[in-house]
Amino acid sequence: MEQTKFLLGEKDIPTHWYNVQPDLPEPLPPVLHPGRLDPVTPDDLLPLFPMELIMQEVSQERWIEIPEPVREVYKLWRPTPLYRAYRWEKALDTPARIYYKWEGVSPPGSHKPNTAVAQAYYNKMEGQTRISTETGAGQWGSAMAFACNLFDLECKVYMVAISYRQKPYRKSMMEAWGATIVPSPSADTSVGRKYLEEDPEHTGSLGLAISEGVEDAVTTEGTKYSLGSVLNHVLLHQTVIGQEMKKQFEMADDYPDMLIGCIGGGSSMGGFSLPWVPDKIKDGKDIQIICVEPMASPSVTKGLYRHDFGDAAKTGPVAKMYTLGHSFIPAPIHAGGLRYHGMAPIICLLNELGIMETRAEHQVPTFEAAASFALAEGIISAPEPAHAIKVAMDEALKCKETGEEKVIAFNLCGHGHFDMGAYDAYFAGELVNYEYPEDKIKAAQAELPEVAPEYQ
């Protein structure tokens, strides 16, 4: 065996984020106001987000400088390693060369702080004292709690009630970083109180938690709202992943034939793959870019490419994306970070143009793949990137059949230390697959907003 890890130094932490927008073959469709259904203005967004992030959302600059205080925080865990999976290749008996980018080394345990830190910084710079946000499984809430603490901002996290009860240790982690966490629906907002009156034991949903976070931000002095995925600026901040990886592939004297990552809102996949898009569409490199989503929430493979609300309560902006319908509630798969009805508009456009492709996977096979990977490489993956592991394994096994020496790279965007209950269920044979919920999706898609032709 030769080199296992390709490690960069702190001086190799990117100085700029890569903005794919000027390199897209066609511009992104306009984002619409949820009430008016005409294009949003910066003023519409200012109650929710700091101006710098609003500008990044629509920027056509290819490179956006990373503020020095953000790079200083990145040093706490970046650059992250790129691994060659020698042991797993051997276990799979494949001629493929498999690499994985390991984002689980951050203190919160995933890629999420790459943007949380940037968002906290801009809020601080623009005079905010407090951030409200929501979290499902807890990865995003942990990252935001971590980031707010480092920039001396208060942080209020509305955590989907069922996760709050099932994952007490994610909550403890956020508390260790000084955040305040309440189960959603909570008594702290009017929308929360409304749902609690209907059902004091309400288990909550991501859409409802977003509504509480948004209400908190617009009604509380010094507070703005923060979102962990979907938006262009979130994908932008994540591009440190793919930029580092390009340098690391140079170190390895190799080049990927395929890039594989999971998609829930699309931020980890964007950060991992967007820096490679110019290689493909400008330099003509033959890279296959494969998104992997859960069969229980198959936004891209089964969604409509239409404008839809980002949240169930219809309070956030309306974007054109593959959507299952904003009222769709996915089955309770363990990959909580992938339970979203829509998808990042950038990921959607690139899929629509054939620059990316997407596959949907069932839950049990993703755990089978993650278990195979853990035995070989030692790392216990979060349930979300287990979807990428599954497709990487499929492709490696195809190479075994064909004899092709393909170079497969996947994004291992978080560890599973707070998801061991899911592994327990898997080893006990108690995990189930959820069939593609066609009727529920059709019903939810019937509620898509009617958008004027000129904005579609």
Added chain:
Amino acid sequence: MEQTKFLLGEKDIPTHWYNVQPDLPEPLPPVLHPGRLDPVTPDDLLPLFPMELIMQEVSQERWIEIPEPVREVYKLWRPTPLYRAYRWEKALDTPARIYYKWEGVSPPGSHKPNTAVAQAYYNKMEGQTRISTETGAGQWGSAMAFACNLFDLECKVYMVAISYRQKPYRKSMMEAWGATIVPSPSADTSVGRKYLEEDPEHTGSLGLAISEGVEDAVTTEGTKYSLGSVLNHVLLHQTVIGQEMKKQFEMADDYPDMLIGCIGGGSSMGGFSLPWVPDKIKDGKDIQIICVEPMASPSVTKGLYRHDFGDAAKTGPVAKMYTLGHSFIPAPIHAGGLRYHGMAPIICLLNELGIMETRAEHQVPTFEAAASFALAEGIISAPEPAHAIKVAMDEALKCKETGEEKVIAFNLCGHGHFDMGAYDAYFAGELVNYEYPEDKIKAAQAELPEVAPEYQ
């Protein structure tokens, strides 16, 4: 801020372990047979350990080559980073320069695999097919499960019953690496059955789990036993930590005034500090080496320096060490890895000779210090190294008073992702300190074996 992490490449993984024995000012006292109470022979130990480890236990070679397959596994996480704790220094407002060696990046989450991998390798080379071991809080069992899997050995872990029930996720992690875990006492050994007959709900103890592991090894074909601390060869394997750190301090163009680490059995502290001992005793460097133990199990600060059994059932070798008495059961502090009545003989001799010193700390202040550290540096420490963090903080605050710019280095030997319940208790104000249990210790120390003067 300048460089935050000092990172080495894979070529910097040490090629040899450092054996302190030839550099000790006087030889270690003999280890005795538990029945005969005269010096053990290799033949006495062979039912338990492979010959190579028995030879390492008494070796007088200063450098012992690390087998290439062991170094290959080390590449999965080594070299580990040395961090400069800029943010914590600022939070403490200290002129001290604080560094920490971060061993929590290994897949099992601590320093333990440094020796688990070596032990698995030698057992495999000598034809074993299976290893039995015990675990308390689960760090060691996880490391052994991880290591056995990589060398294709079966692994049976006897896990202290109360931990088995309280920490189900550590068990899940071991299962993910293919190990078999039973709560101890178990029905799988005669000693286990004996205790279960007395009390079917027995909560177990480390001493009892060791007895089950030993019985399993001596009664099962192809099986040997493995211990995660205390023994000389275990400390030897851990010296990769301190060797890397010496190179990293050169990169930082700095040199430590004090080295601080927690001690339970003494292996992480040995690995962290022993490579610096020649600097102190040969080159006359003024390094303070400070061990930190829990007040609830104060082996070095309150123990007798006498020969004693390593386990409650008196089946293992008898070594000269600071001991609270082999029948002493420490209070249920969350730092499960520090609940041991004895201590590594090497650590004891170096304390006796004044080359190391030891302090005992109460539980609550160690969590206060770990919480301060997590806020500043982001990393959530395991309860064991929280003891080192406490003393590092004390020393940094002393520097604030005196204005001294001391260089403080501590060993952050594991993460706390599986210990969040302990942080919950701390934040809820429910953690307690346990007073120094003088009467229980006196009673246990009354049972020390009588050893002939020529062996003392």
